[in-house]
Amino acid sequence: MKLSKVVSVQGKIIGLLLLVLSCGYACTSVRLISEYDPITDEKVTELEEKVATYFVQLERTIGTDEAAYEHYQTFFDEAKVDLNTLSVRAAAVDKNRIVQEQVKELQNMLSNLEALHKMGFASAEQLPPLKSAFNSAFTAIIRLQMALKRGEKYEN
Amino acid sequence: MPEINTEEIFEKMVTAAQSVLTNHWEEAQPFAENELKVLANNIKLIGELKLQGKITEEQAKHYLEIQKSSARIVLLTIEGLGILAVEGAINAALDVVKATVNTALGWKLI
Numbered sequence: 034m035k036l037s038k039v040v041s042v043q044g045k046i047i048g049l050l051l052l053v054l055s056c057g058y059a060c061t062s063v064r065l066i067s068e069y070d071p072i073t074d075e076k077v078t079e080l081e082e083k084v085a086t087y088f089v090q091l092e093r094t095i096g097t098d099e100a101a102y103e104h105y106q107t108f109f110d111e112a113k114v115d116l117n118t119l120s121v122r123a124a125a126v127d128k129n130r131i132v133q134e135q136v137k138e139l140q141n142m143l144s145n146l147e148a149l150h151k152m153g154f155a156s157a158e159q160l161p162p163l164k165s166a167f168n169s170a171f172t173a174i175i176r177l178q179m180a181l182k183r184g185e186k187y188e189n
Numbered sequence: 190m191p192e193i194n195t196e197e198i199f200e201k202m203v204t205a206a207q208s209v210l211t212n213h214w215e216e217a218q219p220f221a222e223n224e225l226k227v228l229a230n231n232i233k234l235i236g237e238l239k240l241q242g243k244i245t246e247e248q249a250k251h252y253l254e255i256q257k258s259s260a261r262i263v264l265l266t267i268e269g270l271g272i273l274a275v276e277g278a279i280n281a282a283l284d285v286v287k288a289t290v291n292t293a294l295g296w297k298l299i
Contacts, residue, residue, distance in 0.1 A: 131266075148251050173263045180270055
């Protein structure tokens with residue numbers, strides 16, 4: 034075998050070994066994104082239920098005094114606490130930039146929703162774009178969590 | 190005032206999503222298109238509420254911020270699905286050489 038070919042083959046083997054070693058001693062897989070976190074999944078699902086309940090109650094009471102922001106302050110307080118918990122949790126998980134950014138965007142959404150509620154909702158027509166935007170956001174976050182869960186097979 | 194073209198907004202968002210997920214678009218397409226269509230329709234609805242005087246300009250800005258955040262969350266999921274696909278490909282490649290490498294070395298490396 035020519036010397037150049039031997040060097041080339043050796044280079045490929047060294048490259049492969051470096052790739053393998055880069056994932057850590059005796060590791061079984063490469064991780065580019067966070068592992069599935071059941072607590073994040075559970076908290077997001079709980080928050081989704083609270084937001085769904087908020088819209089159902091608001092739809093029922095809109096146009097009456099009961100729809101006023103004051104009656105929904107507890108919801109906003111609880112949702113902010115939940116999002117803070119999620120934010121802390123997301124920051125503690127390794128390679129979790131995407132979920133951290135998703136939680137930050139959810140916090141923005143809630144803050145804008147609160148601002149709108151403080152201004153007051155005049156009719157039920159104002160709710161569908163808000164409700165479906167939250168639905169899309171929660172669907173996306175839960176979908177990623179489900180995909181991360183399936184990704185666990187590479188750990189076995 | 191020109192009417193908001195839902196189809197145009199939708200196409201632009203799909204193009205943006207495709208650029209995030211170049212090689213894995215096929216897998217993400219059904220989810221991405223469905224969610225981005227909802228967002229495009231919402232933007233149109235907000236425009237109509239504003240034109241009909243049912244919401245103020247300030248309210249419209251908050252509505253739009255909510256849609257923007259929701260769209261970012263959808264795009265972040267699409268990005269995550271792409272990373273997971275790449276991760277899966279690398280791990281599948283490692284699986285293929287696992288036995289050869291471990292046998293050659295005489296101990297379990299992979």
